[in-house]
Amino acid sequence: METLKLNSEEIxxxxxxxxxxxxxxxxCIVDNNNNKVTFIVKKGDMGLAIGRRGxxxxxxxxxxxxxxxxxxHSDDPKEFIRNLFRPLRVRDVTIVEKAGKKIARVDVDDRDxxxxxxxxxxxxxxxxxLAKRHHKIDDVIVL
Numbered sequence: 601m602e603t604l605k606l607n608s609e610e611i612x613x614x615x616x617x618x619x620x621x622x623x624x625x626x627x628c629i630v631d632n633n634n635n636k637v638t639f640i641v642k643k644g645d646m647g648l649a650i651g652r653r654g655x656x657x658x659x660x661x662x663x664x665x666x667x668x669x670x671x672x673h674s675d676d677p678k679e680f681i682r683n684l685f686r687p688l689r690v691r692d693v694t695i696v697e698k699a700g701k702k703i704a705r706v707d708v709d710d711r712d713x714x715x716x717x718x719x720x721x722x723x724x725x726x727x728x729x730l731a732k733r734h735h736k737i738d739d740v741i742v743l
Contacts, residue, residue, distance in 0.1 A: 621656045623649035636667040646672045677735040688712040701738040
C-alpha cells in the first residue's frame with residue numbers, strides 16, 4: 601500500500617487519538633461539513649480504540665468537539681468494506697473488474713439499505729472514498 605497524504609490537522613488528531621487509546625491509527629478523515637472525525641485503526645485494535653464502555657471515544661469526542669467514528673482496517677478489501685458498513689447487516693461483498701475498474705457490490709439487508717446510502721448519499725460517499733483510498737476500488741454499489 602502506498603503512503604497516504606495527511607494534512608497537519610489529521611496528523612494532530614491521530615497523535616491525540618493514539619496517545620489516549622494506545623491503538624495504532626492507519627488513517628484519519630476530518631469531515632468539517634458533518635462535524636465528524638473518522639479514524640481507521642489497525643486490525644485488532646478496535647477494542648483499544650473504543651475503550652471500556654466507549655470511554656476513549658467519549659474522551660476524544662469531548663476534546664475535539666466532533667462526532668467520532670472508528671473503523672477497523674483490513675488488508676482484505678471485502679472485509680474492509682464490511683467494516684465500513686458496520687453495524688449494518690451486510691449479506692455479501694463481491695469485487696468485480698469491468699473495463700479496468702474495480703467495483704465492489706455490497707448486498708445489504710433491505711432494512712439497512714437507506715442507512716447504507718445515508719441522507720443525501722453521505723454514507724455511501726464516505727465508503728467510496730475510503731475504499732478508493734485504501735484498496736483502489738473505483739466504485740461501491742449497494743444492492
